[in-house]
């Protein structure tokens with residue numbers, strides 16, 4: 001459903017993505033793995049229209065999206081959860097969630113909110129609390145909930161596990177798994193935490209210095225000692 005073909009991107013003289021080709025299938029979790037500076041964030045920003053590729057094509061559901069502006073992506077079913085869990089701390093949990101529903105143009109239905117509160121019970125319990133009072137894990141849930149308010153068919157996540165306790169990471173990843181199973185959501189999960197990401201993903205793409213060095217089922221990547229030691233850090 002998402003297909004990148006010979007995509008290159010960079011910043012001035014720096015090449016951050018070099019001839020990247022892979023697909024992320026519908027109803028699956030595709031993990032994009034790689035060390036610091038591998039190009040993971042550039043990849044997500046290029047897919048979501050925040051960064052213009054220098055070469056190559058990106059297709060989503062059969063439509064070319066590499067010239068589509070970021071504002072139009074939620075309308076096409078692509079919703080990004082950026083790095084760093086940026087919630088608006090001066091707004092309540094519910095107000096933050098409502099912002100995620102605005103991208104679709106219409107009004108936010110009560111059922112959109114109850115759906116998120118069913119998924120993340122803690123957000124329902126704290127719906128009237130200021131977002132500034134949330135823990136790191138709760139903020140990560142809030143930014144995921146906010147992205148889901150746009151009712152995406154594919155969710156793009158940039159390092160959701162960063163800085164969170166292993167127990168919270170497991171909770172968030174198993175929730176993504178449930179969404180894929182129950183709603184047919186597709187997920188592109190960018191992670192440096194390769195061990196956790198591969199435990200939940202169907203497939204994995206490994207980037208090194210902007211190039212794809214492996215693309216295989218997640219269990220095969222996890223079982224490849226040489227690859228793990230060279231690129232995945234576990």
Ligand SMILES: Nc1ncnc2c1ncn2[C@@H]1O[C@H](COP(=O)(O)OP(=O)(O)OP(=O)(O)O)[C@@H](O)[C@H]1O
Pocket residue numbers: 011014015016034035036037038039040041042043192
């Ligand atoms: N705004 C920018 N200007 C110049 N170079 C940049 C910019 N953003 C990223 N880069 C460079 O592009 C390359 C890829 O960076 P990118 O942030 O995509 O990697 P990453 O895999 O997300 O890394 P991390 O794990 O640290 O988040 C790096 O060499 C980085 O220094």
Ligand SMILES: [Mg+2]
Pocket residue numbers: 040041042083
């Ligand atoms: Mg990054």
